[in-house]
Amino acid sequence: NAGVTQTPKFQVLKTGQSMTLQCAQDMNHNSMYWYRQDPGMGLRLIYYSASEGTTDKGEVPNGYNVSRLNKREFSLRLESAAPSQTSVYFCASSEAGWGYGYTFGSGTRLTVV
Amino acid sequence: GENVEQHPSTLSVQEGDSAVIKCTYSDSASNYFPWYKQELGKGPQLIIDIRSNVGEKKDQRIAVTLNKTAKHFSLHITETQPEDSAVYFCAASPQNGNRLAFGKGNQVVVIP
Numbered sequence: 001n002a003g004v005t006q007t008p009k010f011q012v013l014k015t016g017q018s019m020t021l022q023c024a025q026d027m028n029h030n031s032m033y034w035y036r037q038d039p040g041m042g043l044r045l046i047y048y049s050a051s052e053g054t055t056d057k058g059e060v061p062n063g064y065n066v067s068r069l070n071k072r073e074f075s076l077r078l079e080s081a082a083p084s085q086t087s088v089y090f091c092a093s094s095e096a097g098w099g100y101g102y103t104f105g106s107g108t109r110l111t112v113v
Numbered sequence: 114g115e116n117v118e119q120h121p122s123t124l125s126v127q128e129g130d131s132a133v134i135k136c137t138y139s140d141s142a143s144n145y146f147p148w149y150k151q152e153l154g155k156g157p158q159l160i161i162d163i164r165s166n167v168g169e170k171k172d173q174r175i176a177v178t179l180n181k182t183a184k185h186f187s188l189h190i191t192e193t194q195p196e197d198s199a200v201y202f203c204a205a206s207p208q209n210g211n212r213l214a215f216g217k218g219n220q221v222v223v224i225p
Contacts, residue, residue: 004156033212040217041217042202042215042217042218043157043202043218045212048212058212090157092156100145101147101159102149102159104149104156104158105156106156107154107156
């Protein structure tokens with residue numbers, strides 16, 4: 001049982017380049033989330049998808065777009081990367097509704113130069 | 114929305130001693146409180162959680178206590194070991210929501 005799988009694990013982009021971070025879960029979870037983690041800032045929510053077919057903005061959505069491709073997959077796209085988007089990105093999933101913990105992926109370390 | 118704060122930001126303990134991390138939350142409607150452990154280079158992992166109808170929960174060397182009146186909950190690690198060194202995140206979730214609000218994390222260092 002793989003849980004939450006993120007690809008790639010590492011990426012270096014030049015300013016202005018675009019890329020898509022991929023996330024897939026095999027636990028039949030309804031909700032999926034994208035977070036970024038920066039030193040001293042904790043985990044900040046970028047976008048989430050409460051269920052297949054829906055997406056909503058989190059705390060820091062600017063510069064990002066998402067797609068809930070199907071129940072398993074939730075991708076994060078950077079259309080024009082900026083140095084401020086240098087971060088570690090985590091995808092997570094959970095059962096829908098209240099009272100369920102999240103399962104996190106192992107993260108994507110992104111550097112924008 | 115819910116605001117979760119963690120204290121202290123860094124905690125150093127001698128191996129074998131106990132460690133306690135406290136979190137406070139702002140939304141009295143929050144009813145679910147998980148704790149996550151993040152080891153270096155890995156994603157956060159759920160280690161224990163508690164719901165508001167319970168005051169304390171234990172799992173081997175870790176325990177969580179909840180004080181709903183004061184709106185705080187704490188993680189207790191007994192007989193600390195070097196492998197307990199990590200960043201610990203607390204979170205809270207209101208009953209009518211499906212998103213967790215996370216604290217900023219505590220760095221726990223266990224000194225051999």
